[in-house]
Amino acid sequence: KSLWPELLKLFNLLVSFWAMTLIIQNQSAVPFRWSPSGFVYLGIHITLSLSGLYKANFIPLIRKIKEDLAHWTSLPLSPIGRVNLFKMNILPRLLYVFQMVPVLLTRRSLSILNSSLSSFLWRNKRARLKLQKLQLRVGDGGLSLPNIKYYQLACLGRYLWEWFRNDPRSTWLSIEGPSHIEQVYTTLFIILILIIFTLDLWFMAAAWCWIFLLTLRGYKTKFPSDVVSHHTKLYNVIICHNAAQFIDLIIKLNGGLQRKFNILLYPFYRPHLSFQTASRF
Structure with missing residues (x-):
């Protein structure tokens, strides 16, 4: 009688080994591709570690935005037109990544974005007004230029507010939230x-x-x-x-x-x- 538990353990081990062997042999027949370096889901690069999210998502985005702004500098647009171009083309790209990736921009990346934006607004000439002045409302003498740092805080704070409010209509809270x-x-x-x-x-x-x-x-x-x-x-x-x-x-x-x-x-x-x-x- 004392041998039965040991025999059952050995049997379970053999069954597990046999099942794993079948999975490895039929891996090519199953439409599932192992990705040790991560994968892309809805345009967001999902990495194995949180430390790799910034490099995989923000660095290419900032590089692309910098190239686009440099390419559009020669366009015959007024300052208001350049601000509207930034709102309609650049800002949506940033907002999508801000909402999907819970990582704050570094000071260096934020400085690169602001510097590229300033060069685009003033056509690679010396800035006549600081970005802080242009970010004021039109009624206060500004051009309502979006503040990148504040927009990212708003995107990240939105999920904090959902946790704080605990709205029953948010189904993802019951799935991702702890008990x-x-x-x-x-x-x-x-x-x-x-x-x-x-x-x-x-x-x-x-x-x-x-x-x-x-x-x-x-x-x-x-x-x-x-x-x-x-x-x-x-x-x-x-x-x-x-x-x-x-x-x-x-x-x-x-x-x-x-x-x-x-x-x-x-x-x-x-x-x-x-x-x-x-x-x-």
Whole structure:
């Protein structure tokens, strides 16, 4: 009787070996091609490692955009026409990759794109206005030139917002999201704030803080415990209903921007500001 388990293990091993032998022999008959270097799906190069996504997708795209802008420089177009050409031809190409590949552009790549765009707008001559001026709205004296960095942040932040909102209509959330998706809201929010602080977008960080506080306003004395993990410091802050403590927690994420942040929140920011007082705004 003691030999039966060993015989069963040996039998299973032989069956597995036999099945693998058949798969290898019939591999040419099956329309499936092994790709050790990755594959292309809907125009996106899928690599074996995340580190290879940037090199496989962004580098060729930036090189192609640089060549196209250099080729179009001699076209008889006005500055507004050149901006519209960038919006209609270059921007859609960037947006597609921005939404499909969760990788931020490096400073060097962003500098190459902005430099090529500036040369295209001014026909390889000295720029009369900075890109920051041209990126202003038409009513503010600009040409509504798209900001590449902000557009990529918007594309990546869109998926963060979907995770944060947990819309039941988004079927991909139930497929890709973990079983404890409710407990990652706080983590995603803090990650987004860290990204904004890193890129020095302090005005957007303040807006996100106030949006989050106004969202909590509807709960007041009762906050659902399944939204924020009990193991986070933010949970205790919310339970205490102290908006000022929450603001201080966000400010501590980047001490260098504390002065700007306080100035922006003035006159609403007070050390003794309670949650009930903040809810009146």
